[in-house]
Amino acid sequence: MxxxxxxxxxxxxxxxxxxxxWFGKNLIRIYMALAFTxxxxxVAYTFVFSFNDSGxxxxxxxxxxxxxxxxxxxxxxxxxxxxxxIKIGLLATIFSTILGTLIAFAIGRxxxxxxxxxxxxxxxxxxxxxxxxxxxxxxxxxxxxxxxGFWPTVIAHVVFCVSFVVVTVKARIASLDPRLEQAAMxxxxxxxxxxxxxxxxxxxxxxxxxxxxxxxxxxDDFIITNFNSGTVTTFPKFIYGAAARGIPAQANVIASxxxxxxxxLVIIGQVVSRKRKVY
Amino acid sequence: xxxxxxxxxxxxxxxxxxxxxxxxxxxxxxQVSTATPISGGDVGxxxxxxxxxxxxxxxxxxxxxxxxxxxxxxxxTFIALMISYPLAYALAFKSGKYKNVLLVLVVAxxxxxxxxxxxxxxxxxxxxxxVVPPLRTLGLISESTTLTSTAGAVxxxxxxxxxxxxxxPLYASIDRIDPRTLEASGDLxxxxxxxxxxxxxxxxxxxxxxxxxxxxxxxxxxxxNAELLGxxxxxxxxxxxxxxxxxxxxxxxxxxxxxxxxxILIIVIVYIRKAGTDEVV
Numbered sequence: 414m415x416x417x418x419x420x421x422x423x424x425x426x427x428x429x430x431x432x433x434x435w436f437g438k439n440l441i442r443i444y445m446a447l448a449f450t451x452x453x454x455x456v457a458y459t460f461v462f463s464f465n466d467s468g469x470x471x472x473x474x475x476x477x478x479x480x481x482x483x484x485x486x487x488x489x490x491x492x493x494x495x496x497x498x499i500k501i502g503l504l505a506t507i508f509s510t511i512l513g514t515l516i517a518f519a520i521g522r523x524x525x526x527x528x529x530x531x532x533x534x535x536x537x538x539x540x541x542x543x544x545x546x547x548x549x550x551x552x553x554x555x556x557x558x559x560x561x562g563f564w565p566t567v568i569a570h571v572v573f574c575v576s577f578v579v580v581t582v583k584a585r586i587a588s589l590d591p592r593l594e595q596a597a598m599x600x601x602x603x604x605x606x607x608x609x610x611x612x613x614x615x616x617x618x619x620x621x622x623x624x625x626x627x628x629x630x631x632x633d634d635f636i637i638t639n640f641n642s643g644t645v646t647t648f649p650k651f652i653y654g655a656a657a658r659g660i661p662a663q664a665n666v667i668a669s670x671x672x673x674x675x676x677x678l679v680i681i682g683q684v685v686s687r688k689r690k691v692y
Numbered sequence: 693x694x695x696x697x698x699x700x701x702x703x704x705x706x707x708x709x710x711x712x713x714x715x716x717x718x719x720x721x722x723q724v725s726t727a728t729p730i731s732g733g734d735v736g737x738x739x740x741x742x743x744x745x746x747x748x749x750x751x752x753x754x755x756x757x758x759x760x761x762x763x764x765x766x767x768x769t770f771i772a773l774m775i776s777y778p779l780a781y782a783l784a785f786k787s788g789k790y791k792n793v794l795l796v797l798v799v800a801x802x803x804x805x806x807x808x809x810x811x812x813x814x815x816x817x818x819x820x821x822x823v824v825p826p827l828r829t830l831g832l833i834s835e836s837t838t839l840t841s842t843a844g845a846v847x848x849x850x851x852x853x854x855x856x857x858x859x860x861p862l863y864a865s866i867d868r869i870d871p872r873t874l875e876a877s878g879d880l881x882x883x884x885x886x887x888x889x890x891x892x893x894x895x896x897x898x899x900x901x902x903x904x905x906x907x908x909x910x911x912x913x914x915x916x917n918a919e920l921l922g923x924x925x926x927x928x929x930x931x932x933x934x935x936x937x938x939x940x941x942x943x944x945x946x947x948x949x950x951x952x953x954x955x956i957l958i959i960v961i962v963y964i965r966k967a968g969t970d971e972v973v
Binding site for chain 1: 706713714715716720724781782797798802820906912934945949
């Protein structure tokens, strides 16, 4: 009897309701699948075409080969460009992380005259379009009669990385529980010991995240680099220059390798931070 | 315990750097923007003549590009918001134990070079890609229609390239929402839509403001997407600044840069006032 009753209730619903119900229930999943497809199409395309048995230009599929992966430096100057990008990225990361962390501690920890003006000065480089930033820094170097090149590029990268470091580290400092530091003081730690043993380890994940962000911003930057690097070729500049003639498949190999390396680093970082909860 | 001078000492190295390499260059840009070429001088030599007409001439010459930059950037920001909001919402509330994995997947595409991804879109949507030929065969688009060299391609390209700047702040602010406030709204007989409009959206406003700004600003000054995905009719103000810089026509470059920055700052300030939040970053 009860099954008949159920049947009656079900049949009262309009036709196709089970389909639309399934759709409603899974709408968010369908949406996410579509969004991730959109996000990954160019990445997958780049990866697939790293196996293309192509000559100079890598536009149409010529056949499968491992050659480019075995010889990633096979295309002229591609590894030189990669090396420059890594060097510039590391230097810009070191300088911007140090400068930015100091500023973040000042703004995050102290109330002082000029604090809101300081916040404004940090916000402005982020609100300045890259093309304006790049052109203005180069104009300074031209006035000082410094030729564009390696160090001007490093300096220009530090300018736009500092703000992102400050914002990231400041957020971490703001989320700290002040009682932890009070406890350290109560246990007769002096100011320096408290900072070294309590504050710094707690803020460290934020500093690490900021450094990673700075490196990836610097590594992938094109517009500011294009203004300030002169004859020095970075990896994005190499791709831009090659885009007109045809990009060698080795560029796809390097970009795909960087992708997997970064993914592995993030996953390791997540696993490590879950193992030892630093909160 | 804490000395008054400590914060200033902490700020000193960073601010000395920013003043030398950010504030000072912007001021020198202002100085160059009213200069004129020295008659009989070398290419790239200019003298200060306080010629404010530079601004007017530069603006009149490239007002179309200014307009296009603002329209394209606004549309790209809107599309990025439409894509990111449901994504960030799903990440925060619906992804359960896969939250961290999915969060990594959202950021992961941006570990591949920005230029290479844009070139990939150009090739995918291009004449020899895997989209156009099938559409032609099926007769869905005519022989003369292209997907690249269009405004749509530039806008989609920008929306794609600046997507993490939208998704991450949105996720950060939606993730902070206490799910109990949504339950409370449901208990008070609000339907799903009303709960979203009256509870979720207002609480996620800081993320919306930060995300739209971080997307709009780079999009308005961008020239790479317009160059790779657009045609001659889609050039933006960034393309003009870039090409003027190479001539080199520093006064026009500087005047255009200044106007672009002023336009963006005005939009940002008005927008923050309207959106009613000071929490920009």
